[in-house]
Amino acid sequence: MIGAHVIVGYANDQGGRDALALGAAITRVTGGELTIATIYPPGSPGLAVEAQANLAHAAEALGAVPAGFLTFESRGTGRGLSVLAGRIRADLIVVGSAASGPPGRIAIGSTSDHLLHLSPEAVMLAPSGYVPPAGADRLTLAYVHRPQCDAAVEQVAQAALRLGVPLRLITLDLRTDDQGKLRDDLALAVRLAWETTGIEAESEVAEGHDVTAALQDVEWLTGELLVCAASEDAQPHRVFLGELAMKVLRASVCPVAVLPRGFA
Structure with missing residues (x-):
């Protein structure tokens, strides 16, 4: 069953927060390991610092939920998440909806498009504005x-x-x-x-x-x-x-x- 090790692609925006909520909900049900990752482009020291700040926001949002936090340098967020998932042996990549999507639905952005066509791991997408339930139904x-x-x-x-x-x-x-x-x-x-x-x-x-x-x-x-x-x-x-x-x-x-x- 997927969810033994979940990696969440996080950015400090609505899609990132939705993915964070979904990833935490999945590991709460499966008892799996949770890793939060922010991807930034190479040769961008400022964005590397911003990536660390994003993870601090994620840690604050998760509160007492146990998780690991990683930044990773890659030319594309989808590619970076795939590579990182392989390195840490995650079996599920969780991402949020693109900003262009309507509330309550999933919009495909460049990150999810890459993952949905090339990822070797299972991929899970959260609808915009996702609110985690008490459990799986x-x-x-x-x-x-x-x-x-x-x-x-x-x-x-x-x-x-x-x-x-x-x-x-x-x-x-x-x-x-x-x-x-x-x-x-x-x-x-x-x-x-x-x-x-x-x-x-x-x-x-x-x-x-x-x-x-x-x-x-x-x-x-x-x-x-x-x-x-x-x-x-x-x-x-x-x-x-x-x-x-x-x-x-x-x-x-x-x-x-x-x-x-x-x-x-």
Whole structure:
């Protein structure tokens, strides 16, 4: 289960504070290690000092929450977080929404775009204005009948079992597919979750003329986490989201975790 060692990409802005809150919430649930990192560009002594000041703000916000604090020099924040995560053996990178996003949703900036296309670690994104719940309520997997999603069913079911929360599988019907086939595929995925973990997963087909409309009719719990599997086009052990999954991520009202291809 991801969350044994979480690294948060922090800046002293709304997105950074959202990521900090989400990272702390995840490790509170998993009991994992928490590292807060600020990335700054090379050859910028002033920004290096600012990075240290940012971490001081983060430490103050965390209060008694145990965490490590690191600054790291890199030409790109996303690349720096990936390199640093590998060095400290973090299994999850948490970042916030870009400033351009609407409240309660996720906007993709340059940092998250890099991570969502090249990260070897799982990536989790916090919606703008994220307020951490008291605990985890449910794990939801965005399901499409393909090998990466079938593998994710087993992994997310294991995580739900360990956390003691329900598992839900959601498939989108954008009025272009045979709903009967979609429900048959979901039934097979529910059976897979049961056979591998003993969890009886909920299943739902979300209908709409586009992704946003389909997800608006779905109930989301306060402590919900949405999980997406990497695209079949992803390199082994890398994250890569396809066009549909990107739309799901942008339409989500809860944090979203993206698993690398071949995640175990």
